[in-house]
Amino acid sequence: MEGETEGGWGGGAESVLNLVPGSSVPIRYHSLFGAHDDFLLLEADEALLPDILHSRVTIRGQTDEEAVLCTPSATYAMKFVGTSNSVFLIPPGEPIPPCMKDTCNDSKSNTSAVHEVVPSVIKVASGNMELVLVAPRLDKLKFLLNERPYKLDEDVETDFQHNRSLYRWQDLLEQIQASEQELRDGLKALSAAEIDGFWRIIDEKTMDEILNMVLNNSILHGWRLNALKEDEVVSILEADGYPRNITLHCLATFGNMVGSSGCSLWSLDEKKVCLHFALQALGGGKMKLEIFLQKWRHRVPSGMHADLKMLEGEVLYEKLGFETWIRAFRVSALPSTPAERFAALFRERPRWNWKDLEPYIRDLHVPGLSSEGLLIKYTRRSQPRADVEPIFSAR
Amino acid sequence: MQIRVKCNCGEKCPEWAIVELQGVVESQLATSDQINGLEIGHLCCPSLSSSSSQPSYTFTVGYHELSGTKVQLKKPLLVLKKKAAVDAAGTEFSSSSAVELEVIGIIRQKILFKTRPKALISRKNISSIKILRFLEV
Numbered sequence: 301m302e303g304e305t306e307g308g309w310g311g312g313a314e315s316v317l318n319l320v321p322g323s324s325v326p327i328r329y330h331s332l333f334g335a336h337d338d339f340l341l342l343e344a345d346e347a348l349l350p351d352i353l354h355s356r357v358t359i360r361g362q363t364d365e366e367a368v369l370c371t372p373s374a375t376y377a378m379k380f381v382g383t384s385n386s387v388f389l390i391p392p393g394e395p396i397p398p399c400m401k402d403t404c405n406d407s408k409s410n411t412s413a414v415h416e417v418v419p420s421v422i423k424v425a426s427g428n429m430e431l432v433l434v435a436p437r438l439d440k441l442k443f444l445l446n447e448r449p450y451k452l453d454e455d456v457e458t459d460f461q462h463n464r465s466l467y468r469w470q471d472l473l474e475q476i477q478a479s480e481q482e483l484r485d486g487l488k489a490l491s492a493a494e495i496d497g498f499w500r501i502i503d504e505k506t507m508d509e510i511l512n513m514v515l516n517n518s519i520l521h522g523w524r525l526n527a528l529k530e531d532e533v534v535s536i537l538e539a540d541g542y543p544r545n546i547t548l549h550c551l552a553t554f555g556n557m558v559g560s561s562g563c564s565l566w567s568l569d570e571k572k573v574c575l576h577f578a579l580q581a582l583g584g585g586k587m588k589l590e591i592f593l594q595k596w597r598h599r600v601p602s603g604m605h606a607d608l609k610m611l612e613g614e615v616l617y618e619k620l621g622f623e624t625w626i627r628a629f630r631v632s633a634l635p636s637t638p639a640e641r642f643a644a645l646f647r648e649r650p651r652w653n654w655k656d657l658e659p660y661i662r663d664l665h666v667p668g669l670s671s672e673g674l675l676i677k678y679t680r681r682s683q684p685r686a687d688v689e690p691i692f693s694a695r
Numbered sequence: 696m697q698i699r700v701k702c703n704c705g706e707k708c709p710e711w712a713i714v715e716l717q718g719v720v721e722s723q724l725a726t727s728d729q730i731n732g733l734e735i736g737h738l739c740c741p742s743l744s745s746s747s748s749q750p751s752y753t754f755t756v757g758y759h760e761l762s763g764t765k766v767q768l769k770k771p772l773l774v775l776k777k778k779a780a781v782d783a784a785g786t787e788f789s790s791s792s793a794v795e796l797e798v799i800g801i802i803r804q805k806i807l808f809k810t811r812p813k814a815l816i817s818r819k820n821i822s823s824i825k826i827l828r829f830l831e832v
Contacts, residue, residue, distance in 0.1 A: 313712035324739035333731045338777040343770045359698040390712040
């Protein structure tokens with residue numbers, strides 16, 4: 301390593317740190333003093349040290365992005381903070397003679413050979429990097445996985461040579477500024493599936509087709525929607541040409557595993573299934589609320605109850621004349637960073653009351669900022685009279 | 696792009712030191728001379744003052760004397776060195792963009808001087824190299 305003799309830097313930091321009252325020591329420029337642009341000072345909380353010292357930390361980002369430092373479960377923005385002070389950096393160690401293999405390993409043996417070394421400045425640091433805990437930058441993940449959603453009739457074999465827009469776990473780590481845990485959570489939130497080693501979002505049409513197959517077969521075979529036998533469902537659909545892993549993914553997206561171990565049972569989630577059919581009904585754009593409710597209740601499986609409460613953060617209502625109209629407006633389609641989220645919300649509607657706004661910001665997590673803090677930072681609150689509810693608009 | 700941050704020190708990273716001054720140290724040298732190896736000044740730790748448990752330090756640079764204290768950093772600083780990445784076999788990647796950072800030291804304390812320098816004009820100081828050069832100009 302450039303700058304180090306076999307034993308150390310010969311910098312004498314110990315003499316500075318252990319200077320006892322009544323003594324003095326000269327300080328000089330190291331023989332290798334220079335700009336040393338390859339040196340970086342990183343300020344790190346004690347809590348972060350174990351991850352860093354055990355090599356569990358990675359810096360991620362493209363050249364046009366602001367770098368982030370990732371532990372296995374958290375993401376930190378890296379910011380350079382300069383100083384006008386002269387920060388003299390003094391390395392440790394005194395040069396020790398090149399050692400024999402056997403005597404080299406014990407670091408304690410060095411201290412017995414301490415002779416005073418002149419503390420030497422290797423570099424004058426211009427500042428250091430600071431770390432700020434941030435939310436993981438997952439919008440890009442949505443974008444990448446939507447480049448090529450998985451379709452039932454896609455032929456990966458012929459497209460194998462063209463793995464364009466297909467991403468493996470390692471590819472995602474290269475592209476996404478998030479820790480591994482946050483990336484995993486992000487993939488789960490997108491209902492992504494790992495198919496043939498690539499992480500894919502399964503397209504709407506495919507998910508709808510499979511869900512309907514499960515529901516139709518339930519009626520045919522008398523299956524209970526809250527106790528679907530995994531083996532049975534997967535086999536029947538496989539006979540109809542639906543890959544096992546895709547059927548399983550559908551069960552995991554629209555349901556929850558129940559039952560004791562040994563017997564894989566699935567229970568369809570009423571809210572998730574009803575939401576799916578609601579969004580389908582609204583696929584054509586806005587419609588009158590009564591018409592929508594009729595369509596919706598007609599489509600949901602018998603035994604399931606469609607409730608407007610399930611559509612919080614998924615639909616918006618507007619009064620046109622005497623009628624209420626409804627249309628799809630999904631929080632999951634909005635940016636996940638606060639500034640962009642509020643911008644998108646205010647583009648949609650310049651003024652919001654709290655009841656309508658809350659479902660669209662409840663998923664925003666900014667380390668160090670509460671939801672009240674978010675409102676103060678990104679909105680203007682107005683309340684003309686005490687008995688009128690407050691309205692939020694853009695700052 | 697990913698840059699691994701490696702650390703081979705285990706739990707005990709070598710401890711570096713920082714001496715920090717407000718201001719800039721200037722050396723009066725001809726442009727052909729290098730400052731490498733040149734003495735900057737003397738760091739002294741006078742005896743413990745009775746008023747505080749903190750030992751105070753003085754740093755004498757030329758004919759200026761600075762007073763300061765040892766400060767425990769609220770958050771430790773890690774010294775990282777940028778190097779070319781190595782693959783599993785230990786050979787360096789040929790691509791110049793494959794880079795790694797290695798933790799080579801930690802700083803938990805610094806000696807900080809934030810007071811106005813006191814000018815020491817005495818026969819002793821006039822003999823220092825820096826004053827001589829200044830007078831030669």
